[in-house]
Structures are given as C-alpha cells and as structure tokens.
Amino acid sequence: MSERIPRIMQLLPDWAEPWLEVIELGLQITLIAFGAWVLNVLFRRLIRRLGASYSLPAELMMGARRVIGLVIYAGATLLILDRFGVSGTVLWTAFTGFAAVAAVAFFAAWSVLSNIFCTLLIFTTRPFRLHDHVELLESGDKLGLKGQVVDINLIYTTLREEADGQVLQVPNNLFFQRVVRRFRSAPSRTGVSPDTAASADGR
Structure with a gap:
C-alpha cells in the first residue's frame, strides 16, 4: 500500500499533492454515506414487499422504516x-450509554x-379479521368481551357490542392471553349464533 501512494502522487497534478489525505478522507466519507443510502433503500424495498405480502398496516411499516433508517445512519x-x-473508546462509551x-x-x-x-401477529396469523364477530372468554365457558371487530390499530382492537352498539377498545396482547371464540355470523344476545338457533328450530 505504501508503494502505491507515490505512484498515485505521480499521476496527480502538483497542486493536488498536498491535498491527497483530504481527498482520500473525502472519498472514504462519500463511500460510507453512499453505502448507508444503498442499505436504507434495500431495507425500504424489503419492508414494502413484506407489507404487501402480509397486508401490514401503514403505521407499522412507517415505524419500521424509521427505526432501520436511524440504525443505518447512526452506524x-x-x-x-x-x-x-x-x-x-469514546465511540464505545457513547454507544453503551445510548444502549443503556x-x-x-x-x-x-x-x-x-x-x-x-x-398487532403484527394478528395480521400474520389471522386469528380473526376485520368485521368478524369474536368473544374473549374469561375462563372456560364464562362470558367475556364480545362484539364485532370494527377496527384494528397498533395498540387496540375495537369491538362493537351487539346489544347496545357501544364500542370496546381491547388491548391487542389480550387476544393472546385468553381464549378467543370466533363466530361465522353475528351471535344473538343469548350467546347462541343464528345458524345454531335455526337448526334447533328445524328439529
């Protein structure tokens, strides 16, 4: 490497020789910035494809893009x-402080x-979907929260109760802590679905 530097200096004009170190530093910084930009673009495309494949909410994809961009440009x-x-040592101390x-x-x-x-698990595993009728069981067959899924955001799933039309905002992690009953159609107030009631009357 030391033999190449004099050869490069011979190719440069006389006025550029004192600026060789500055030019080398500038090229290194440019390559680092360009590499970070390329990585950010690739990760953005990957997140866009994952969002299109799994129908992820726009808020989740936007947050993922921001976090990845922050990590890449910080590095x-x-x-x-x-x-x-x-x-x-200074860089490591700053990094450990930031990590803490x-x-x-x-x-x-x-x-x-x-x-x-x-929320990510709900959109990928599909335990229920928008406009489904679900019920969260407290324990066994004990009645719990019940309603139609009218909205799913990053924090809450909104259920509209069939009886009085009131809405309940249920934390999304609650659906993975309790048993979830999913109805094919709107359940009646007695807890029996219309399909089940119709088959009972036919008997």
Missing part, C-alpha cells in the same frame, strides 16, 4: 467519526411494544 455516522480520528438508555426506555414502554408486536 454510518460512527464510521465517519472514526475516520476523523475520534477515539474508539434505550434498554430503560424499552422496559418502560414494554406494554406498548407488546401490543405492537401482537
């Missing part, structure tokens, strides 16, 4: 600072993150 910034001669703060924030917002993750 590129650390690499650029390293090229400027910033001590690796992020871990505290993660545990503080665990319930919110749990609901967001359960």
